[in-house]
Amino acid sequence: MRAPYIVFRKGERTEMKGRLHSIETFGAVDGPGIRTVFFMQGCPARCLYCHNPDSWKCDGGRETDLEEILYRAERGRPYYGDKGGVTFSGGEPLMQGQFLIEAMTALKERGIQSALDISGTYVDEYTRDALAACDLVLLDIKHPDPERFEIITGCKQDTLFEVIDMMNELEKPCWIRHVVVPDINDTEEDIEALNQFISKIRNIQKVELLAYHTMAVNKYGKLGIVYRLKGVPPMDKGRLDELKKLVRVPEK
Ligand code: SF4
Numbered sequence: 001m002r003a004p005y006i007v008f009r010k011g012e013r014t015e016m017k018g019r020l021h022s023i024e025t026f027g028a029v030d031g032p033g034i035r036t037v038f039f040m041q042g043c044p045a046r047c048l049y050c051h052n053p054d055s056w057k058c059d060g061g062r063e064t065d066l067e068e069i070l071y072r073a074e075r076g077r078p079y080y081g082d083k084g085g086v087t088f089s090g091g092e093p094l095m096q097g098q099f100l101i102e103a104m105t106a107l108k109e110r111g112i113q114s115a116l117d118i119s120g121t122y123v124d125e126y127t128r129d130a131l132a133a134c135d136l137v138l139l140d141i142k143h144p145d146p147e148r149f150e151i152i153t154g155c156k157q158d159t160l161f162e163v164i165d166m167m168n169e170l171e172k173p174c175w176i177r178h179v180v181v182p183d184i185n186d187t188e189e190d191i192e193a194l195n196q197f198i199s200k201i202r203n204i205q206k207v208e209l210l211a212y213h214t215m216a217v218n219k220y221g222k223l224g225i226v227y228r229l230k231g232v233p234p235m236d237k238g239r240l241d242e243l244k245k246l247v248r249v250p251e252k
Contacts, residue, residue, distance in 0.1 A: 018099040020064040021055040021091055025076055031115035031138060031175070033084025036076040038069065040100075043092040045121040046154040047142060048228050049181060051216035055091035069103045073112055085113035087138070094118055094163075097126025104133040117177075120160030121153055128166050136205075137167055137174040143185060144197035152184070168202045176204055180235050180243060181212040191246045199250045207247045211235035 019041035024030075027037035039052065041061030054060065073086045086107055088100055093116055104114040116130065117138040131137060143149040146157040167174060176198050180186050185194075191209075198204060212235040220227040 016066060016099050016102050018064045018069070018096050018103070019058065019061045020068075021052065021061045023072055025072075026079065027087065030087040030089055030117055031085070031136060033081055034076070034079040035084050035087045035115070036073050037087045037089055038064075038072075038093075039089050040091045040093040040096050042095045043090055043119075043121070044095065044155060045092065045119055045142075047119075048152050048184075049179060049212055049216075051213075051219075052091065053216070053219055053223055053225055058095065066099075066103055066106060070106055070110070073107055074110070077112065080112065085115065085135070087115040087117055088134075089117035089138075090119075092119055092122045094122045094124070094127050094130060097124060097130040101126060101129050101133050104130070108133070108135075118163065119153070120157075120163045121155040123159045123162045127163065128170075131163070131166050131172055132170055135173070137172050138177055139163070139167070139174050139201075140177045140179070141194065141197065142179070144193045148185070164201055168200075171203050173203050173205050174201065175206040175208060176201070177208045177210060179210045179212055180240055181229070182232055182235055184232075186235065186239060186243065188243070188246060191243050195246070195248045199248075201250065203252055204250055207249050209240060209244050209247060211237060211240050 021039040021041045024037040024039070027035040030037050039055060041055055042058035043056050046056065093100055107114050113135040114133070115136040115138055116134040117140070119140045119142065142152045149157045178194055198207065214234050217227050
């Protein structure tokens with residue numbers, strides 16, 4: 001049952017601060033329904049195709065607090081319906097686990113659902129409680145193979161397994177996401193390896209293959225960061241549709 005509608009009281013305060021990269025209202029691709037998406041600042045990974053390289057530095061972005069999160073989340077409430085809500089994306093939102101536990105708990109008290117869009121590249125003492133506090137995990141599997149995972153992200157795969165173990169223990173509903181890049185992971189074998197990998201994850205509701213695109217390339221130039229996939233074309237939509245047919249959503 002939904003909690004009664006509570007108008008957010010301006011002036012409500014907590015000491016906890018977070019760091020925010022940006023906010024998207026009416027987001028329709030980061031979880032079910034219409035969502036307010038908070039892109040949190042800071043990420044330990046350096047994915048080859050990251051479209052938010054300006055979210056990497058932990059001291060970048062700007063400060064935010066619970067008051068702002070709740071205020072912005074409440075503004076979107078008329079559009080959420082039964083499925084929508086708030087998504088914390090990034091960056092890697094689990095780097096701000098303590099802040100998110102507080103935020104997601106407060107959102108739940110107001111009847112607003114939260115999703116966590118994570119990469120499995122970061123774990124700390126708050127991770128388990130943060131996973132427990134959300135309603136849905138969007139888990140981006142960068143690559144099933146440990147060596148290629150490290151080439152893509154610059155991180156070891158160990159933390160991904162820790163996150164998956166916690167999600168399994170919690171039986172947390174999740175969507176799997178996987179960016180498909182030409183000549184990196186666009187073969188039938190690559191998708192079969194993904195199928196095998198995710199067969200160990202409980203409670204998967206959906207598997208999304210996402211097309212690599214080059215829309216962020218200019219950001220790299222402005223930030224003075226070398227774009228390492230220069231020359232790689234955007235993923236062909238027809239080929240992606242073929243690969244989507246090979247995806248198997250594991251039985252719960
Ligand atoms: S995990 Fe996400 S935000 Fe971090 S580098 Fe990779 S794509 Fe970018």
